[in-house]
Amino acid sequence: MNVLKIGKIAIVSALVVGSSISAFAQATTVNLGSFTVAEGTYNVSEYWGVNTATALPTLQLQPWWASGGWNAWTSAQMTLVTHIYSAIQSSLTSGSSVFALSVNSVPQYFISFGSTSVSNYSGSQIPLVDAEFIAGTRYWILVTLPPPSGPSTADTQQSLVNTAAALQNTYTLQNSVLANSFSYDCSLFDKNNVCVSAGGRNTAVQAANGLNNTSGLLIAAYRPHPNYRVGAYADQNLSVNNAGSTVNLGNNTPLIGVFGVWNERVDGTGTEVKVSAAYGQKNTTINRQVVGTSEAGSGGSQLNSQGAQVVAKYGFGVADNVIVSPYAGMRYTQNNMGGYTEATSSTVTAPLTYSALNTNATTALAGVGASYRGIPQTNLFASAGVETDTNTANGAYSATGVTGLTPVNFNPNPVKTRPTAMLGATYDVAKNQRLGITGIYRQEAYQAVSTTTVMATYTVGL
Numbered sequence: 001m002n003v004l005k006i007g008k009i010a011i012v013s014a015l016v017v018g019s020s021i022s023a024f025a026q027a028t029t030v031n032l033g034s035f036t037v038a039e040g041t042y043n044v045s046e047y048w049g050v051n052t053a054t055a056l057p058t059l060q061l062q063p064w065w066a067s068g069g070w071n072a073w074t075s076a077q078m079t080l081v082t083h084i085y086s087a088i089q090s091s092l093t094s095g096s097s098v099f100a101l102s103v104n105s106v107p108q109y110f111i112s113f114g115s116t117s118v119s120n121y122s123g124s125q126i127p128l129v130d131a132e133f134i135a136g137t138r139y140w141i142l143v144t145l146p147p148p149s150g151p152s153t154a155d156t157q158q159s160l161v162n163t164a165a166a167l168q169n170t171y172t173l174q175n176s177v178l179a180n181s182f183s184y185d186c187s188l189f190d191k192n193n194v195c196v197s198a199g200g201r202n203t204a205v206q207a208a209n210g211l212n213n214t215s216g217l218l219i220a221a222y223r224p225h226p227n228y229r230v231g232a233y234a235d236q237n238l239s240v241n242n243a244g245s246t247v248n249l250g251n252n253t254p255l256i257g258v259f260g261v262w263n264e265r266v267d268g269t270g271t272e273v274k275v276s277a278a279y280g281q282k283n284t285t286i287n288r289q290v291v292g293t294s295e296a297g298s299g300g301s302q303l304n305s306q307g308a309q310v311v312a313k314y315g316f317g318v319a320d321n322v323i324v325s326p327y328a329g330m331r332y333t334q335n336n337m338g339g340y341t342e343a344t345s346s347t348v349t350a351p352l353t354y355s356a357l358n359t360n361a362t363t364a365l366a367g368v369g370a371s372y373r374g375i376p377q378t379n380l381f382a383s384a385g386v387e388t389d390t391n392t393a394n395g396a397y398s399a400t401g402v403t404g405l406t407p408v409n410f411n412p413n414p415v416k417t418r419p420t421a422m423l424g425a426t427y428d429v430a431k432n433q434r435l436g437i438t439g440i441y442r443q444e445a446y447q448a449v450s451t452t453t454v455m456a457t458y459t460v461g462l
Helices: 019-023 051-059 063-067 075-091 123-135 153-181
Strands: 028-037 040-051 096-103 108-115 138-144 192-204 214-227 228-241 247-249 255-264 270-287 298-319 322-335 359-374 380-392 419-428 433-443 452-462
Touching: 040 452, 153 192, 153 214, 153 228, 153 247, 153 255, 153 270, 153 298, 153 433, 153 452, 192 228, 214 452, 228 247, 228 270, 298 359, 322 380
Parallel strands: none
Antiparallel strands: 028 040, 040 138, 096 108, 108 138, 192 214, 192 452, 214 228, 228 255, 247 270, 255 270, 270 298, 298 322, 322 359, 359 380, 380 419, 419 433, 433 452
């Protein structure tokens, strides 16, 4: 036998439990010990005096018997069998051959040798088996390979893909909260030119296993002049609901922002320019879900969100109590998560180490808003617009720790032009007190993902 002949081996992924034992039950078994090569340690047993006619029914049950799968070999399998051949070649004769099957998903290689000559190596493998294994007594060596240990590359890669999908929803949530915060304002003042507003917000990500978060809001502003005001706000997470549990966000630190507004007239007509900036930081725990042989690795990092926006609008008094305001602006946002390493445990033997995952976008904004004050003490407002990304970096989710892993494109098909809409109302409870409610819809940069936000505030002018 030579290495070329070993190449004519078939490997089968499934066999009824115990079939190899019944097929070779007439054999005398001798334990030949084991040998170790780079791929692992292999147990070797020798089966003597088996009539090959007994083995034939087992061979005929294999999927490759009729389908001609004898050549279904990878280079790694070929290398392994070369090691096996080298370890036992002194016992082989010119009439030897090898075939393989598996029991309980554990590969088992049968190497036969004996007095029957082999003359059909260059022809069809089915005639070869038919001629070789029906005639007379043969001798067999059984080499049992150890079951695979550790996570496979394919399963680990798929677990990365699944984790990246969960992270997309988390990035969507944080970016939506950041972008919506640029609309926070406080414009009700009294004799001290101070405005304070408190309330709550809920933002939900559609198509994301119910991912949403609820926050408390505190907004304050000071008006040093009738035509401009400056302010700041805090958006503090109270809870995050995520049914998938792959990514968990902490509630420890709020989103902090500042804004400044200049308006030509206090009644809302004419030019108005608003500049906003915000920064948020969230402790993030990532629990990688198991796929096949992959491991349930877990690690943590910080997800930082920051950005700025400038918007200019011009209010037209088109009718009594009606103002229509076209607007345009630019926004820059970025969401960065630092690299991290999963913890080692009894169930995580190959922890992965991840690179930082950074995304950013520069976005042009345009749309039109309208307000109506025809109902006493009430203001109704709405807007519709479009966002277009002019420059983006979508990042890649990449890890090392298992050989052969490749980076996962974090947003392979981004939605660069997206609609937005806002609808809301305020009610003046008193001269210096106002109750407000606002709803915001956003199509997000990931395919088939949108967010909705509802917030309510109570504002007092001081």
